[in-house]
């Protein structure tokens with residue numbers, strides 16, 4: 001009978017976390033097999049950051065992960081983020097001669113293409129002598145504790161499309177559920193269930209929000225309009241706010257402001273949006289009233305985008321003063337106009353779902369994992385890294401930094 005190939009570690013999922021972990025572990029001298037069912041390696045890196053991959057964020061404070069990471073226990077990622085920092089990844093990018101730039105709020109992007117980051121990760125795997133099987137499906141996983149294992153230690157037997165393999169350690173790096181058409185599956189969660197590892201409920205994150213058709217009809221004409229806003233949700237203590245750009249769409253709201261707040265939005269809760277955060281609208285309209293005879297909409301268009309001014313004023317037959325020259329409008333009507341734009345309260349009916357989400361919230365419960373190594377506390381040799389874990393970063397390179405840092409922590413422990 002042919003012997004079953006034995007590896008020190010088998011990593012399932014050749015995305016950001018899996019590729020990085022494989023390269024690091026291989027370079028430590030371990031015999032590593034990396035398996036992915038997709039035709040192409042690292043599809044999410046390829047499409048990330050508009051094709052330029054926002055590969056990290058240099059403003060991450062590893063001592064305060066709750067500032068930029070969501071999950072039941074964001075403190076969990078403190079150890080991994082402190083031991084592998086954005087500066088470490090930047091040094092690697094520099095070593096590979098990849099040019100990059102900062103775009104916005106600490107976000108670093110490749111100058112040329114996300115392909116450069118993928119090529120770098122593949123080169124790191126080659127340097128570590130990593131064996132890569134792709135495309136290759138995984139059919140079944142079994143665990144033999146040392147007492148029952150032919151190799152003498154604990155081992156995982158993995159039945160793949162290319163035959164059986166076994167390893168001392170098994171790393172699950174199969175990511176979350178977003179964008180199923182490029183290979184996302186629930187594989188990681190199913191393996192967690194197989195080994196009785198608890199899960200936190202999953203839902204789409206960094207995702208556009210949608211509204212009921214009729215309620216949204218007056219705003220659908222604004223599709224394509226982008227503007228800076230302040231957006232908030234949540235009750236007093238848990239209130240979260242972002243100052244970012246918002247984008248109107250045919251079905252609802254998108255843009256960085258909405259993607260960020262979506263990770264904190266609880267179904268049924270309202271959002272509060274200030275559509276003109278840089279001006280004190282009430283005072284500005286009162287000043288305009290004192291000096292101008294233009295229509296309210298025309299004066300408002302000096303303070304907010306004109307499409308928004310027209311739609312906002314036009315949508316309200318209940319406020320006939322808004323259709324008048326501003327000097328004829330009552331103070332009360334102008335105050336109501338300012339208040340409505342500065343405190344627009346609306347309740348989304350849902351999200352665009354995993355088809356459009358950038359990430360999956362929830363996943364493998366961090367209480368079941370070691371924060372030093374990502375190993376399951378109750379299942380020796382089984383590790384979960386990257387997005388499959390209940391750690392989700394903000395928009396802006398945080399999710400890749402979590403992928404690199406959790407992969408690094410794991411690779412040092414394999």
Ligand code: FDA
Pocket residue numbers: 012013014015016017018035036037038041042043044045047048049050053054055056136137138173174175176178179182183184185186187357358359385386387388396397398399400401403
């Ligand atoms: P990742 O999803 O990268 O990899 C998982 C791998 O597992 C895939 O290769 C998949 O094929 C494989 N797999 C899945 N099921 C399998 C199975 N059953 N068998 C075998 N293999 C399987 N983040 C960021 O920081 N900056 C950015 O610019 C962006 N931009 C961005 C844009 C878009 C459109 C999306 C959808 C996402 C982003 N992100 C991002 C998020 C980021 O891409 C994401 O958090 C990381 O890729 C997660 O890395 P992982 O390695 O955990 O999963």
